[in-house]
Amino acid sequence: MFGEDVTPATTVLGPGDDADVAIVGGVHGDEPSGVRAVRQVIESNPDLQRPVKLVVANPPAVASHRRYLDADMNRVFPGDPDSGARERRLAAALLAEIDDCGPVLSIHSTHSFDDPIAFVSRSYPPVQELAARLPIPHIVDPTPCIEGSLPTAAPVISIEAGRQLTEEATENATGIVEAFLRLVDVLPEEPTGGDSTYYTVTDAVSQPSGPDYELLVENFERVSEGSTVAQSATEEYVADEPFVPILMSETGYDDLLGYRGETAGESLSAARDTWGVDRPSDG
Ligand SMILES: [Zn+2]
Numbered sequence: 001m002f003g004e005d006v007t008p009a010t011t012v013l014g015p016g017d018d019a020d021v022a023i024v025g026g027v028h029g030d031e032p033s034g035v036r037a038v039r040q041v042i043e044s045n046p047d048l049q050r051p052v053k054l055v056v057a058n059p060p061a062v063a064s065h066r067r068y069l070d071a072d073m074n075r076v077f078p079g080d081p082d083s084g085a086r087e088r089r090l091a092a093a094l095l096a097e098i099d100d101c102g103p104v105l106s107i108h109s110t111h112s113f114d115d116p117i118a119f120v121s122r123s124y125p126p127v128q129e130l131a132a133r134l135p136i137p138h139i140v141d142p143t144p145c146i147e148g149s150l151p152t153a154a155p156v157i158s159i160e161a162g163r164q165l166t167e168e169a170t171e172n173a174t175g176i177v178e179a180f181l182r183l184v185d186v187l188p189e190e191p192t193g194g195d196s197t198y199y200t201v202t203d204a205v206s207q208p209s210g211p212d213y214e215l216l217v218e219n220f221e222r223v224s225e226g227s228t229v230a231q232s233a234t235e236e237y238v239a240d241e242p243f244v245p246i247l248m249s250e251t252g253y254d255d256l257l258g259y260r261g262e263t264a265g266e267s268l269s270a271a272r273d274t275w276g277v278d279r280p281s282d283g
Pocket of ligand 1: 027028031074108
């Protein structure tokens with residue numbers, strides 16, 4: 001109902017309550033690995049050095065195990081506090097909740113890929129530098145194409161931890177949450193990791209028509225011109241130019257096959273040359 005009071009659920013842990021670091025789970029209600037990972041890390045690390053804010057972004061969707069109720073929350077940022085769509089109100093409330101936080105980690109899981117992927121916008125260079133030090137093999141800039149996602153609206157590292165509802169996704173998420181909390185001094189010790197390839201999303205690809213289709217390529221493995229990317233009984237999608245598949249799947253979206261992208265570089269500085277982003281003079 002319009003006007004119904006729904007807000008993100010926030011807990012602050014650690015010494016003090018002035019948290020400027022946040023971890024967000026449950027932007028999509030059917031991806032529980034984020035919330036689970038945060039719980040595991042907190043239970044196994046009771047001695048936090050700084051306060052950290054834990055936010056469940058979409059409690060009604062989490063409670064009903066659905067991706068969303070009215071609108072895909074990760075496509076409607078910055079949201080609208082007066083909207084009739086619940087996720088648009090929640091999106092605005094989430095941005096207000098993390099407004100005083102610097103680095104924010106948001107955790108998802110996918111239908112498309114086993115290994116962790118990070119989405120960070122080139123618009124937030126210091127956050128991108130943090131992401132470069134996490135144990136994540138693929139780091140993607142969604143800015144040119146995926147409008148309304150959280151990492152395009154705030155200084156957020158948005159993680160796809162692995163396949164939805166798998167133990168591996170929760171394990172990956174747990175390792176990334178721990179590494180993130182070390183980087184921002186909530187946990188002691190320096191993290192390990194930081195050997196990533198960088199990509200840019202260039203455009204979205206519609207699903208082939210027909211009830212079922214088959215995906216014939218692997219995400220992050222470059223597709224050459226003329227290759228068949230996906231086929232249904234009635235339609236074939238053939239690559240008209242080379243590209244890198246990103247978040248392509250048979251079941252992940254209502255209407256999209258996924259995204260096409262390009263490699264931006266094998267290091268952050270090489271990627272920044274590709275993007276035309278100057279290296280910031282301080283962190
Ligand atoms: Zn998600």
